[in-house]
Amino acid sequence: MAAPKIAIVGAGPCGLTLGRLLECKGVDYVIYERDASDNPNRAGGSLDIHAETGQRALKDAGLFDEFQNFARYEDTAFALADKSGKRLLRTGQGRDAPEIDRRELRQILLNAIPKEKIQWGHILEKAVLGEDGRPVLHFANGVVATGFKLVVGADGAWSKVRSLVCSSCFSICIHVYAHGSYANNANEDHAGSPGLHGPKLP
Numbered sequence: 231m232a233a234p235k236i237a238i239v240g241a242g243p244c245g246l247t248l249g250r251l252l253e254c255k256g257v258d259y260v261i262y263e264r265d266a267s268d269n270p271n272r273a274g275g276s277l278d279i280h281a282e283t284g285q286r287a288l289k290d291a292g293l294f295d296e297f298q299n300f301a302r303y304e305d306t307a308f309a310l311a312d313k314s315g316k317r318l319l320r321t322g323q324g325r326d327a328p329e330i331d332r333r334e335l336r337q338i339l340l341n342a343i344p345k346e347k348i349q350w351g352h353i354l355e356k357a358v359l360g361e362d363g364r365p366v367l368h369f370a371n372g373v374v375a376t377g378f379k380l381v382v383g384a385d386g387a388w389s390k391v392r393s394l395v396c397s398s399c400f401s402i403c404i405h406v407y408a409h410g411s412y413a414n415n416a417n418e419d420h421a422g423s424p425g426l427h428g429p430k431l432p
Contacts, residue, residue, distance in 0.1 A: 232377065233260075233375065234259050234260045235257060235259065235378065235380065236252060236258070236259040236260075236378060236379065236380045236381075237259070237260055237261075237262065237365075237367065237375065237378045237381045238259060238260070238261045238262070238382045238384055239261075239262050239357075239367070239381065239382065239383055239384060239385045239390070240261075240262075240263065240264075240383070240384035240385035240386065240389075241261050241262075241263035241265070241336075241340075241348055241384075242336070242384060242385075242386065243277060243332065243335055243336065243339070244384045245261055245263075245382070245384030245385075246339035246340065246343060247284075247287050248382060249261050249343050250291040250293065250339055250343055251287065251290060251291055253343060253344070253347070254290070254291060254292065259347065260347060260348075260349060261349065262349050262367070262375070263348060263349065263350055264352065264353040264354070264385075265350060266350055266351045268340055268348075268350070274332035274333065275331075275332060276302075276329040276330065276331055277329065277330060277332055277335060278327040278328065278329045279297070279327060279329070279335075280326070280327045285326075291339075291342065293338055293339070293342055296338050297330065297335070300330050300334045300338070301329070301330050302328055308321050351371060352369045352370075352371060352373060353369060353370040354368070354369055354385060354390045354391070355368045355369060355390070356368045356390060357381065357383075357391045357393060358394075359394065360376055364376060364378060365378060365381040365391075365394060
């Protein structure tokens, strides 16, 4: 049997959304997911779904109404207070990026994709190019999959698929710092927040 045209590695929100969009267009595909089943122990946190990206994709996928049943529009606002309860900062009011629990979003997408399209328990060990120039996927369970016209890496920050297009990706270290350095422009943007301060960025 011929391989599907497209392989998606990762059944997270991005991989499942792409799968659903392909399903709507009648394009053949398969999704490979490392989890053993659709009910993993790890749930993950919340995601904010922006109007111009995630919401648009859900609308194209015909799932926006169901998304709204679980979306939390009130969670777009963020407030920061000192130890006495005095509010130092409030931001995000009116932002069109409601939050939804990752588990609920995943279930909405799973319900919209035929069960046979997802191969559970497939941990990708490596992705290489075969002699014909097409990607070959090697999984920890011994399965070797090939014959795809396109392989999409939706397998997270440490993607194994990424090595097909960037061999040095894993040598790149990204440091993320959380800081409260609002004091630099307190008079301009946060006049009511003199209690916010922190180290200056280099």
